[in-house]
Amino acid sequence: MDLDTIREVTVARGRADLAGLGGATGVLAGGTFLFSEPQPQLVRLIDITALGWPACTITTEGLEIAATCTLAQFAAAAPGRELGGGARWRRWRGTALFAQACRALVASHKIWHSATVGGNVCLALPAGAVLAALVALDGVALVWAAGGGDRRIPLREFVIGPGLTVLRQGEVLRSIAIPERALLARTAFRKIALAPLGRSGAVVMGRRESGDRCVLTLTAATTRPVVLDFQLVPDDRAVAAALDEVDPALWFDDPHGAPDWRRHVTGLLAAEVAAELRAEPGGQP
Template sequence: MDLDTIREVVVARDRADLVGLGEACAVLAGGTFLFSEPQARLERLIDITGLGWPALLETPPGLEIAATCTLAEFAGATRGRETGRAVLREDWPGTRLFAQGCRALLASHKIWRTATVGGNICLSLPAGGVLAALTALDADALIWSQDGTDRRVPLREFVVGPERNMLERGEILRSVLVPTRTLRARTAVRKIALAPFGRSGAVVMGRRDPDERTAITVTASTTRPVVLDFPAPPEASEVAAAVAAIDPALWFDDPHGAPDWRRHITGVLAREVADELRTEAGGGP
């Protein structure tokens, strides 16, 4: 869709170019959402792809994923040697969630080559698959403010509701850091939708850390990601109690699923995820 209200597009080359973000000025990266519907309030776009951030960067604390990393780069990152793709460490099984999160999205592979990790996170939709995967891996968001300061926010706290998050006016998401601890975790995923190619009705992602701590992350069925923490892989009764304790106001209601159905099916999927994490090969009960 053409945006006929846009009067200027600025290609940012450094942080000083990120000025004026606000009501009439927005960040452009992949643009798959911006150009999908009218944006009558916008008059100016700042293209951040010119900043040249590496899509995936191994650092001492873990893996830094740039906001401008495309879904194709994110999903295509592999462990071990593979020509033509980003290569990650072989001892990072948690990266399996990258492609699984992207496959939970209702999007073609053409969209994958354009849409970005940052766009999926900042759009903050309940069914955001990349948001789900990175929340499940206990990632932190690095946020740049216009005054030159930075702040980090746990991704599990970043989203506060459908299309609402903790970004303040003038701030942008710079990157997401996934810690080594969770990159080394074992994972399990379950997803359901009312139609084969429909938007996800519930997505549940589980993580079992090397020290046995376990987290089960619920998305799509709730208005924001909900993380259920356990000191060890939980039994079915523990999972059922944790799901039952989720605030009733958080169950999402839209044409892709009623709240009572989402609550029920989330409990079923969460128990399956917990069971897989308990009984996975080599993991023991």
Template sequence: MDLNTVEAVHIPTHRDEVWPLGPADAILAGGTWLFSEPQPAVARLVDITNLGWPPITTTADGIELAATCTLDEVATLSRSLPRVWSAAPLFRQCCTALLASFKIWRTATVGGNICLSFPAGAMISLCTALDATATVWRGDGSGYTMPVAEFVTGEATNVLEPGEVLRSLHFPAAALRARTAFRKIAPSPLGRSGAVVIGRRDEDGRFVLSVTAATVRPHVFRFPTTASPSAVRAALSAIPEQDLTRDAHGDPDWRRAVTLTLAEQIRAELA
């Protein structure tokens, strides 16, 4: 879609060239959502794809994904990561939870998916399931790091203040070595996710369960050891009613019910 209110495109090549950012400026990376509908409040695009961020950096401590890393690049990690990182299949599984064509996969970015903060954000599912942390840059040269599970605060809302830019996501090696189980359900086979539930069994026996799409913000539950069906049900039943997603892709009572069903399947698989 043509954005007929845009008067300028700025393409920084260094961090200090990104700012200042005004209320009529929009950060551009993949642009798959930005160009999908009118943006009457946007007068300038700031294209961050020339900042030279390596899309994927792998170290002994884990994986860092640049905010500009595409979903297609994320999906390749399921094939390329060392076998010791048992959670590798989850990268592609979460990409498939996004209703998108291969053309979108090659353009849409991790950062864009997370910063939009929609309930069905597939990269939000991936990051919260694997305890990823987000690094955010401020215009004064400072920055901060926080868990992605706390970054998203509601439907299309997050902690970003005006002028802040998501730089990268870090996945710790301990979570990558865990066994994982993935479940997604939608009203139609190729429809937007109604619920995404992911389980993780860590090397020390801890059990982690994350719920996204069914809720307007991520919910992560941690158990010190194998959880019983009643413990999982009690934890999920505590999700507040106002946190359940309400839209055309599933009623709240349906989302709560299928989340409990999927969580029990995951609990049994990882027990």
């Protein structure tokens, strides 16, 4: 839709062009949410897509994903498809969550090629599955602070509620770094919705590292991503006990699912994810 309050669009070519962000000035990247509903508080947009950030970059520590990486680029970043990187990249089994997360979103082909990873993270919606995948892989956000300087924030601490993040006025999400130990991990994914093509009611992602440390990440059913850490892959009893410790106020309530239903199905999905991670590849638990 048209945003009839916008009086100026600035195309950022460098970090200095981001001055003035906040208040009546917003960030434009993919714009798929921005242009989906009125934004009466905005009169100016700063387009960050011309900053030239590579979608995905292999680093010495793992993988860096730019905030402007589109969902299509993110989903395609699987071993042998996007970056090359030789044997090291091919071992990164955790990238399987990328495409699974994108498919969990209710989005058209057109949206996939314009919506961005950074937009999904900063929108901070409970059903933000791309956000959840990055949390599940221990992602760390690199934030450009207003006036210069950087902040690094673990993504599990980035969202504090529906549509609410720890970003301060004038700050911009630059990228998300994923450590190699998480990329090397085995993963499992489960999703449920009230309708076959409906918005996710509950999503559970699991990660099992080489030392058998296990992490389950809950989203869609909760107001923000919830991370459950285990020293070993949990059995059903341990999963149930961990879910009992989740603050009841975190279970989300909207037309896509009642809190009690979300809590129940999350328990079922979490048990399935843990069982898959307990099993040896191609074998039994």
